[in-house]
Amino acid sequence: MTTVHRDEIQWERMLPAEFRAAMDKKPVIFLPLGTVEWHGEHNALGLDSLKAHELCVQAVHRLGGGVVHPPVYGGMGGLDKPATVIMEGEHAWENHLLRPWLETLCYEFHRIGFKAIIMVTGHYGHNQQIVVRETAVRMSERLGIPVFGSPEYWLALDEGYLGDHAGIGETSLLWHLHPELVRMDRIKDDPDYGADDVIKDGSSQALGMRYADCIIERLASLAEQMPSWQEERLYRYIRSERAIVAAQTRGWRHIGPWEFWRHIGGSAFVQYGQLLVDGEFEAIEQLARTLGREEG
Known part of the structure; x- marks a missing residue:
């Protein structure tokens, strides 16, 4: 019997037998979304996709089956800061890149045989959030299988996480999930995020763990249920x-x-x-x- 290890739930690292085994256990695909964007001097530039991907990976481990697609880097909006890629405008009603890309991926996931799709965006631009959820609704109707699309923080609203940008919540999550990618000692060099001690004193790995545990548990619970809807x-x-x-x-x-x-x-x-x-x-x-x- 095939044992599914950490790397063997990530689509791009799987051998065909491992892919089949993961799908047999639970035909659910997780699609992490984000972008590359300035997140202060204290956080890695890929924070959005990094945290979304790791949350999905840990949810699949907790679920005991399913597949995690490679993270999609590139979304709507972004700060006017260095090392930031803005694919489409934050305030544009029209959408020519993200929505068709997500729809095509959903069609492909359905064709391959997945019975549920979970899209998790770690990038919080308001139009990004709308397009991801709107696409999930449309594809649920089109494909006849449940497609969920949401920013991860919506699953931890009752834990007090209402979303932020490189603030206490995001910093704490990344600090817990990828501690090597947070350098809190560098926030003092940031004229914006280091202007006071709010983020430095409020962020912690323990807080990130609390948020992550809630999000992972609910993602796993959804993935357990959705194929049978x-x-x-x-x-x-x-x-x-x-x-x-x-x-x-x-x-x-x-x-x-x-x-x-x-x-x-x-x-x-x-x-x-x-x-x-x-x-x-x-x-x-x-x-x-x-x-x-x-x-x-």
Whole structure:
């Protein structure tokens, strides 16, 4: 019997027998997304994809099956800083690169035989988040299998992680997942992130572990469930995720690009991650609609 080791769950490192064994155990594919972008003097430039990839790898280990696709570097938006690649504009409604790329990958995953797709973006540009979730909804409908697309922090909202850029949350996550890629001693040389001691004093490997454990557990739980979702459950899931996309774009149209996210902290929407793994899709839909009304 084939034993699946760490490297043997990563698609690009697998031999065919290892790929077949992983799919037989659980026909789920994880697709980590990110970009290369300035994340302060204290963090590696590939932070977004690095953390998304490692979270997916650890989720597959916890699941005991499945495959992790190589991380996709290149997304929407990015800071006007050195060593940053901006593939498409943060504030552009149109999308000509990321969405068709993700759709093509989803079609291929389905053709190969995967029964569920989980896309995890570690890059938080508002349009990146919308496009990833919107594409997941569209492909769930098109392919008839569940496709989940979200930034990883949405699975740890109830742990207090609301997303940031090279701040306490992201720095702590990378520090836990790849400790060699965080140099906190260098933050003092950064005029922005090192202007005060908030990030330096607030970040820790222990905090990163807390966030990561929550995210990994929920990713694994989703991956365990999703291949068995029948049509009725899949439709309920699609409705809930579509309601989120609608609320995000409504806030963007009427007020500003970050309007939906501005209401998450302190609201019942922080329960999203637990509601998702519990299959409480109607509750998610209602919470999204409630935030959408607040924005209007």
